[in-house]
Amino acid sequence: MESLAVVEEQTILAQESEAKEFVERVRAIVIDSDQANVFAGTLLHEIVSARRDRAAFFAPTKTAADKLHKLVCAQEKRVVGPLQLAEDILRPKIRDYHAEQDRLRRLAAAEEAARLRREAEEQQLAVAARLESAGLQDVADSVLEQAIATPAPATPKPVAVPQAAGVGMRKKPPQWRLLDRSKIVDRYLIPDEGAIGRLVRQVGKDAETIVGAGSIEVYFEETVTVR
Numbered sequence: 259m260e261s262l263a264v265v266e267e268q269t270i271l272a273q274e275s276e277a278k279e280f281v282e283r284v285r286a287i288v289i290d291s292d293q294a295n296v297f298a299g300t301l302l303h304e305i306v307s308a309r310r311d312r313a314a315f316f317a318p319t320k321t322a323a324d325k326l327h328k329l330v331c332a333q334e335k336r337v338v339g340p341l342q343l344a345e346d347i348l349r350p351k352i353r354d355y356h357a358e359q360d361r362l363r364r365l366a367a368a369e370e371a372a373r374l375r376r377e378a379e380e381q382q383l384a385v386a387a388r389l390e391s392a393g394l395q396d397v398a399d400s401v402l403e404q405a406i407a408t409p410a411p412a413t414p415k416p417v418a419v420p421q422a423a424g425v426g427m428r429k430k431p432p433q434w435r436l437l438d439r440s441k442i443v444d445r446y447l448i449p450d451e452g453a454i455g456r457l458v459r460q461v462g463k464d465a466e467t468i469v470g471a472g473s474i475e476v477y478f479e480e481t482v483t484v485r
Contacts, residue, residue: 265319273312280305306484356427359419 284305289295382404389397421427454474458465463476 265316273315277308277312280308302482303484352425353427356419 280301283301284298287294287298287301289298386399389395419427454465454469457468458474458476461468466474466476
């Protein structure tokens with residue numbers, strides 16, 4: 259493993275100052291003649307050469323740092339990987355247990371609410387029957403009307419599942435899955451820019467027709483080269 263050679267700050271300051279001088283020089287340049295254009299090209303060549311030299315200067319340190327980073331990541335993976343795997347196996351088991359217990363508790367709560375509702379109805383029907391037997395039909399009818407209008411008993415709140423210290427459950431942000439792409443409204447249909455770009459580089463202007471007439475424009479730009 260190559261050792262990491264840290265560049266002295268004094269060296270960095272000197273190279274940084276020289277680089278910033280180039281920035282100031284090019285900001286002041288106005289290309290308004292052939293002579294100025296040639297001068298600008300010469301300066302560009304000088305800047306590119308300096309940039310390549312500086313990149314070569316830092317290359318060995320960057321290579322060593324990259325190798326060290328890969329080594330540390332590999333060691334970390336050996337240690338952290340099994341722990342992450344164990345966590346990934348256990349989390350769904352706890353989640354599934356909570357989901358099942360929540361379902362059972364809600365079911366039990368609904369059954370208890372139904373039982374309470376039946377008991378209340380039976381009690382009111384019994385009262386109405388006694389009133390009717392006593393000849394108090396109007397009162398009995400009133401009791402039955404009240405029974406119909408009486409709200410159902412509140413569903414008991416499910417009891418929370420016991421948790422280990424430091425462990426809890428929370429709802430994750432909503433997620434989605436694709437069911438039918440043809441039903442998605444246009445505003446949410448995003449072009450595959452990567453695929454279109456590859457097609458344009460392969461066939462040029464013909465891509466306009468392939469992608470869809472009037473959907474894209476293929477254009478060409480020039481760039482400055484330095485040899």
